[in-house]
Amino acid sequence: MSATTLPAAPPRGPSFAERATGFLRACFAGPVNSAITLACLGVLWLAVPPFWTWAVTNATLYGTAQDCRAAGGACWAFVREKFWFSIFGLYPFEERWRPATMIVILVAMVVLSTIRRFWGRWLLLGWAVAAPTMWILMQGGVFGLSFVQTRQWGGLTITGIIAVYGLALGYPLAILLALGRRSELTLVRWFCTAIIECVRGVPLISLLFMAAIMLPLFMPQGVTIDRLARVLVAYTLFTAAYMAEVVRGGLQAMPRGQYEAADAIGLSYWKKMRLVILPQALTITIPAQVNTFIGLFKDTTLVVVIGVFDFFTTLRAALGDPNWLGFPTEAYLFAAGVYFLLCFAMSRYSMSLERSLKPGGR
Amino acid sequence: MKWKMLAAAAAAFMTFGVGEALAGRDLDQIRQRGTLRCGVQGPSNPGFGVPDSQGRWGGFNVEICRAIAITIFGDPNRVEFVPVTTQSRFPALSAGEVDVLSNNTTWTLTRDTNVNRFNQPAITFYDGxxxxxxxxxxxxxxxxxxxxxxxxxxxxxxxxxxxxxxxxxxxxxxxxxxxxxxxxxxxxxxxxxxxxxxxxxxxxxxxxxxxxxxxxxxxxxxxxKEPLAVTLRQGDEELTNIVAWTTFALIDAEELGITQANVEQIATTSTNPVIRRLLGVEGNMGESLGAARPDYVRQIIRTFGNYGEIFERHLGVNTPLGLERGMNNIWTRGGLLYAPPAR
The missing domain is CATH 3.40.190.10 (Periplasmic binding protein-like II)
Known part of the structure; x- marks a missing residue:
């Protein structure tokens, strides 16, 4: 499907009919291929019609749980009923316009940040303004906004906040850690290595548990740090430790000549890194970075252990509604769809970024 | 500098120590904060504690917490619900993240003693x-x-x-x-x-x-035997009393036939001294318990009804859960619910 978008595509590729014939011929080339093709078709024949009956023919899109049970198919009415709850979670109902506005700002900023033309000082400035604005909008307590505790934030909103803030704060930290681990200053090297190994050596779930539950036990009575802030710190550290190793891989893959050339023209350490080494090292590690990003994004669901209602947990909470008992399949399919869309978007973006950053590919 | 820090540490330690000795430390904190932090089972527990489509908590355990808030503040909305899991509930309670747990925790000996040192003053639901x-x-x-x-x-x-x-x-x-x-x-x-x-x-x-x-x-x-009870830290007798006697009031009200519908009428016309004391028409039970207002029971029943009404609304035979009262009936009707006399 991407053959036509490739900049280096040949002037005239095979036509659709030619490609289709080629595909079919490959499917039935020889007895083994034919057998595999037939087996696959058989499995599809057994699986697809019942799924179609359940998900479309007998499905209920409007109505109550009773209507759903009577129809016998998928209960998409349940997903419709709980849709906004899955976005906003436990945030006070009257104030839902606030997380809604925040999501709009967040999505706008993320989209702007993906466009290379906007990369620069102004974008950083934009984030510097947007990040606190979004937080104030959510938390309130000033400008006549009622105060909403972070424990009431939830749904896709909180998944977005944790993922974006965690990855955005963790990424620069990861670069620093990676550079530190390769530093010639022994103390810096030891320190960075220790942080990376310690954070990477424990599961995220126990790190979150430490931050949320154990930390307050060691704090003096009456001193509390906001729980979401503690979660964000733990998640950021975790992100940084994992990303740091990816970045280090990129740094080590750089030929010695690049370092020596930069030294030869008299660049300082930071200039050498910023202008010569990092742009190349980060570019070649994009697939590994996105792989880690996607993994970490899905790890946000683990915040449930400390009682934060992220998107997935909110859906699970919706399953307990006595009026809508018994539709877990629909809820999980919906969740899977949303996570797939977000991860797929990340993956496609990384591929386009790789192409545009390739030397000579601009 | 060093001495200053040491002095500050000593001062902090001393205030901590004094706070420890006074009864009602937790209750003071709750009053100062203006809300009761109530741990409920997350993500959800059908009938007992569930957020609805608008994100508002409802259910049997949730209304027990709101009733406690009425006793403390005279306001059922001054509760923050904190979702906890079965793994995080006790650390959350010990660390003061929540003031009470209303999440189907079974009353056992080791939870009362050992390192936990919790109080579970009144059973709200007999499970098994x-x-x-x-x-x-x-x-x-x-x-x-x-x-x-x-x-x-x-x-x-x-x-x-x-x-x-x-x-x-x-x-x-x-x-x-x-x-x-x-x-x-x-x-x-x-x-x-x-x-x-x-x-x-x-x-x-x-x-x-x-x-x-x-x-x-x-x-x-x-x-x-799974007697489920509201759970709180030991060391605050006043709060323990409030939790216990709020639960007992719900049970007493049902035993005495006081319902959401007739509570106002009974309060103004009843001559039964037991009812008059319970509803705060005479005596000073509210004051000795440390309730926000003398007629706190009247307000609880007016808002949520008695134990039976709360049970039927969230768990009873007309709900999807369809539970019979069984053990969770008043002792006079063959159940185990038996509240000590409120006098």
Whole structure:
């Protein structure tokens, strides 16, 4: 499907009919291929019609749980009923316009940040303004906004906040850690290595548990740090430790000549890194970075252990509604769809970024 | 600099020590904060504590917490609900993340003593492990289940209890061990096992999800005792009293026939001294308990009704859970609910 978008595509590729014939011929080339093709078709024949009956023919899109049970198919009415709850979670109902506005700002900023033309000082400035604005909008307590505790934030909103803030704060930290681990200053090297190994050596779930539950036990009575802030710190550290190793891989893959050339023209350490080494090292590690990003994004669901209602947990909470008992399949399919869309978007973006950053590919 | 820090540390330690000695430390903090922090089971617990489509908490345990808030503040909305999991509930309570747990925690000796040192002053719900079987088996007692296949979750007390029960009664059974509750339900529904076992309230919730709920019966035997109680830290007798006597007031109100509908009328016309004391018409019970207002019970009943009304609204036979009152009935009607005299 991407053959036509490739900049280096040949002037005239095979036509659709030619490609289709080629595909079919490959499917039935020889007895083994034919057998595999037939087996696959058989499995599809057994699986697809019942799924179609359940998900479309007998499905209920409007109505109550009773209507759903009577129809016998998928209960998409349940997903419709709980849709906004899955976005906003436990945030006070009257104030839902606030997380809604925040999501709009967040999505706008993320989209702007993906466009290379906007990369620069102004974008950083934009984030510097947007990040606190979004937080104030959510938390309130000033400008006549009622105060909403972070424990009431939830749904896709909180998944977005944790993922974006965690990855955005963790990424620069990861670069620093990676550079530190390769530093010639022994103390810096030891320190960075220790942080990376310690954070990477424990599961995220126990790190979150430490931050949320154990930390307050060691704090003096009456001193509390906001729980979401503690979660964000733990998640950021975790992100940084994992990303740091990816970045280090990129740094080590750089030929010695690049370092020596930069030294030869008299660049300082930071200039050498910023202008010569990092742009190349980060570019070649994009697939590994996105792989880690996607993994970490899905790890946000683990915040449930400390009682934060992220998107997935909110859906699970919706399953307990006595009026809508018994539709877990629909809820999980919906969740899977949303996570797939977000991860797929990340993956496609990384591929386009790789192409545009390739030397000579601009 | 060093000395200053040391002095500050000493001062902090001393204020901490003094705070420790005074009763009502937690209650003072709750009053100062203006809200009660109530731990509820997350993500949700059908009938007991569930957020609705607008993100508002409702359910049996939730209303117990709101009733406690009425006693403390005279306002059912001054509660922050903090979702906790079975793993995080006790650390959250110990660390002061929550003031009380209202999340189906069983009252046991080790939770009262040991390192936890919790108080569980009044039982709000009597649960216990129960067995569900298809009606077509014509079984009326668990003792008729010799040779049955039983679906259980591995590594739970449920699994141990059922093994104990069958051994104690000289019966044989074949366990079918499945980790996930939803999977167990499907296995039972498709006939892979004859018996589905879990705590009674949870089992009733699972029954609503079967293909034909009416074709299954929950047997009368209880294999374990699970008295569920609001849980709080030891060391604050005032708060403990408030939790206990708020629960007792709900039970007393039902025993005395005071309901949401008639509470105002009874309060103004009743000559029964027990009722007049309970509703704050005479005496000073509210004051001695430290309630926000003398007629706190009247306000609780006006807002939520008595124990029976709360039960019927969230768990009773007309809800999807469809629980019979059973043990959770007033003692005069054959149940176990028995509140000490409020006088």
């Amino acid at each position: 492990q129960a067995l569900m079987v298809p009606r077509r088996l014509n079984v009326t007692s668990a003792r008729q289940l010799n040779g049955a296949t039983v679906c259980v979750q591995p590594g739970t007390t449920t699994e141990l209890n059922i093994a104990d029960f069958f051994r104690a009664n000289n019966l044989r059974f074949t366990p079918v061990v499945i980790a996930d509750l939803d999977e167990i339900r499907r296995a039972y529904d498709s006939g892979r096992c004859d018996v589905f076992t879990n705590d009674f309230a949870a089992l009733a919730a699972q029954r609503t999800l079967l293909t034909r709920p009416a074709d299954h019966v929950i047997l009368p035997e209880r294999l374990s």
